Amino acid sequence: MKKDGFFEQVYVLTKKxxxxxxxxxxxxxxxxxxxxxxxxxxxxxxxxxxxxxxxxVVNKEGRVAENFAFNGPxxxxxxxxxxxxxxxxxxxxxxxxxxxxLC
DNA sequence: AGCCTGACTCAAA
DNA sequence: CTTTGAGCCAGGC
Numbered sequence: 001m002k003k004d005g006f007f008e009q010v011y012v013l014t015k016k017x018x019x020x021x022x023x024x025x026x027x028x029x030x031x032x033x034x035x036x037x038x039x040x041x042x043x044x045x046x047x048x049x050x051x052x053x054x055x056x057v058v059n060k061e062g063r064v065a066e067n068f069a070f071n072g073p074x075x076x077x078x079x080x081x082x083x084x085x086x087x088x089x090x091x092x093x094x095x096x097x098x099x100x101x102l103c
Numbered sequence: 104a105g106c107c108t109g110a111c112t113c114a115a116a
Numbered sequence: 117c118t119t120t121g122a123g124c125c126a127g128g129c
Binding site: 024025026029035036037038039040041042043044045047054057058059060064065066067068069 | 109110111112
């Protein structure tokens with residue numbers, strides 16, 4: 001287990017997302033002082049911590065990572081919906097209402 | 104070591 | 117409005 005500060009920061013911030021809220025890769029990336037949102041995506045893709053609700057992290061369009069979800073796209077969407085997240089479309093969450101603003 | 108791809112985003116044409 | 121290019125950087129082969 002090697003220490004990747006960047007990865008850990010991503011996990012920590014992601015875990016801080018309250019139920020019924022979502023955030024974007026860009027927000028996390030900027031919060032960590034980088035412009036590379038892709039690394040955030042990679043961090044979550046590596047996601048060694050099962051406690052990290054990666055399904056609460058979406059892209060700027062509010063779209064979930066259906067292609068790389070755990071059991072399938074429906075699982076991820078279903079979880080968000082169960083947490084009270086509103087969907088404007090099948091795979092798109094309502095960012096205007098549920099976007100978690102990092103501080 | 105080098106090339107290609109990617110759970111991204113923004114800006115310009 | 118859509119399409120393209122560029123920025124950033126790590127992981128896989």
